Amino acid sequence: MRRVLISQFGLALIAAHIVCPATICHAEKKDLSAAIEARAEPTWQAALKIWEWAEPGYQETQSSQLLADMLEKEGFTVERGVAGIPTAFTATAGSGKPVIGILGEYDALPGLSQNATPEQSPRTPGGYGQGCGHHLFGSASAAAAIVVAEQLKKDKLSGTVRFYGCPAEEGGNGKVYMVRDGLFKDCDVVLHWHPGSGNAAGDATCLACINVKFRFHGKSAHAAGAPEQGRSALDAVELTNYAAELLREHTPDLTRIHHVITAGGQAPNVVPDFAEVFYYVRHPSADVARSVYARLLKCAEAGALATETKLEIGHVGGSVEVLPNGALTKVTLANFRELNDLSFTPEEKLFCTRIASSLTKPASLENLKEVLDKTGEVTKGSTDVGDVSWVVPTTGFRALCWAPGTPAHSWQATAAGGTTIGRKGMLLAAKVLAATAYDLYTKPEVIAAAKAEHKERVGKTGYKSLIDPDRKPPLDYRKAPVQSAAQ
Numbered sequence: 001m002r003r004v005l006i007s008q009f010g011l012a013l014i015a016a017h018i019v020c021p022a023t024i025c026h027a028e029k030k031d032l033s034a035a036i037e038a039r040a041e042p043t044w045q046a047a048l049k050i051w052e053w054a055e056p057g058y059q060e061t062q063s064s065q066l067l068a069d070m071l072e073k074e075g076f077t078v079e080r081g082v083a084g085i086p087t088a089f090t091a092t093a094g095s096g097k098p099v100i101g102i103l104g105e106y107d108a109l110p111g112l113s114q115n116a117t118p119e120q121s122p123r124t125p126g127g128y129g130q131g132c133g134h135h136l137f138g139s140a141s142a143a144a145a146i147v148v149a150e151q152l153k154k155d156k157l158s159g160t161v162r163f164y165g166c167p168a169e170e171g172g173n174g175k176v177y178m179v180r181d182g183l184f185k186d187c188d189v190v191l192h193w194h195p196g197s198g199n200a201a202g203d204a205t206c207l208a209c210i211n212v213k214f215r216f217h218g219k220s221a222h223a224a225g226a227p228e229q230g231r232s233a234l235d236a237v238e239l240t241n242y243a244a245e246l247l248r249e250h251t252p253d254l255t256r257i258h259h260v261i262t263a264g265g266q267a268p269n270v271v272p273d274f275a276e277v278f279y280y281v282r283h284p285s286a287d288v289a290r291s292v293y294a295r296l297l298k299c300a301e302a303g304a305l306a307t308e309t310k311l312e313i314g315h316v317g318g319s320v321e322v323l324p325n326g327a328l329t330k331v332t333l334a335n336f337r338e339l340n341d342l343s344f345t346p347e348e349k350l351f352c353t354r355i356a357s358s359l360t361k362p363a364s365l366e367n368l369k370e371v372l373d374k375t376g377e378v379t380k381g382s383t384d385v386g387d388v389s390w391v392v393p394t395t396g397f398r399a400l401c402w403a404p405g406t407p408a409h410s411w412q413a414t415a416a417g418g419t420t421i422g423r424k425g426m427l428l429a430a431k432v433l434a435a436t437a438y439d440l441y442t443k444p445e446v447i448a449a450a451k452a453e454h455k456e457r458v459g460k461t462g463y464k465s466l467i468d469p470d471r472k473p474p475l476d477y478r479k480a481p482v483q484s485a486a487q
Helices: 002-007 009-019 026-038 040-053 061-073 134-155 174-180 233-250 286-307 326-339 346-356 385-389 411-417 420-442 444-458
Strands: 077-080 089-095 099-105 159-166 189-196 208-217 256-263 274-283 310-319 394-400
Touching: 026 040, 026 134, 026 326, 026 420, 040 061, 040 134, 040 420, 061 077, 061 089, 061 134, 061 159, 089 134, 099 134, 099 420, 134 159, 134 189, 134 420, 159 174, 174 310, 174 385, 189 385, 189 420, 208 233, 208 286, 233 256, 233 274, 233 286, 274 286, 286 310, 310 385, 326 394, 326 420, 326 444, 346 411, 346 420, 385 394, 394 420, 411 420, 420 444
Parallel strands: 099 159, 099 189, 189 394
Antiparallel strands: 077 089, 089 159, 208 274, 208 310, 256 274
């Protein structure tokens, strides 16, 4: 699969240069941007509420309802609980072709609760926080969808806008189930964005990822009085982890294997009869990720065999790598560079300076208006946007919403996302989304080129999900496992 991506890279560049689409006129962009600014306060208030609620994946009840209600009040037809997921929804406006989808997310991460301060200060110790900025992601995308729908109606243009309310991106792979349910089958193009510590667009890909929990069931006993009667599930986890550490040396380049022990017993004097370890396996190619996972599974099986415990495999999910699209990237990058007007007040600069003192690699505040072109790069994260990109031409970008140099999944990201720094980046993202979508409604040749490129990149292999066809969404995957009581 990786060879397919590389071999088609030249094709992507050719397609982008052949099309050379002119972007929409400045007057129309000004109207779209003005409409986003007019919605700035309600959009920000929605983002702040989602930031405060900080709901985990598949449990974003308030967050998803807030965005769905917002779109419904603006005339969108909302379908809730799609793909068998209570917090997933679609909101559609307009009619006819093309159908442009805009993705939105809203799930939070465990352990990243934080006040909007430049020093670490959890709102709820150990609680969830928006450490990846999905409160901004969902709100900005909803605002863009509303503004684009209004502009299409005003200009009497044919076309459908569809907002996708996507839960559980953080490890739960909500979009994969939405793809499987056929929710993107009539889409012509899908747009997305993500908060970050810098501005970037481009024809880039990411890492495919397999998420699995290995659960071991043993036999409890008094650890001092009768250790020979016990069969330690924790020992099985530790053997699995040691085997996985040795495996790392013998995996293909760019492989990532990481884990966290989510259950290991409750008292030292009790041989644990239950233990669980949560693993991610990543690689730029889904096929390679599959092969590495097969070897990791043998590590877990060996741990169970050596400790005489029973192994239970809890498949959480999996997402394939993003399939780039150069024809779409050209439009997004041009709009982003034209519309980027980011600047910081003295107070915001001071906030960033104080955040920088806690960062390992702080970045400069001098390049706020720079938009990097990431064409040809492999980003080291993973996202279920990848699965969407294999069934419909897709493009996205990153907008600066955090202090420069801030890593995602950190308290620093949660903090900035609750300030005017996050607000500014969110509104810029909404403007770029709206301008790019409107370009596509008025430039059918861009969509044609994007579809041709997509067909070539997908090739004969086609889309192969990393999730079994009969697997249901893991709606409880964030819940803590049950452990035996201390003795």
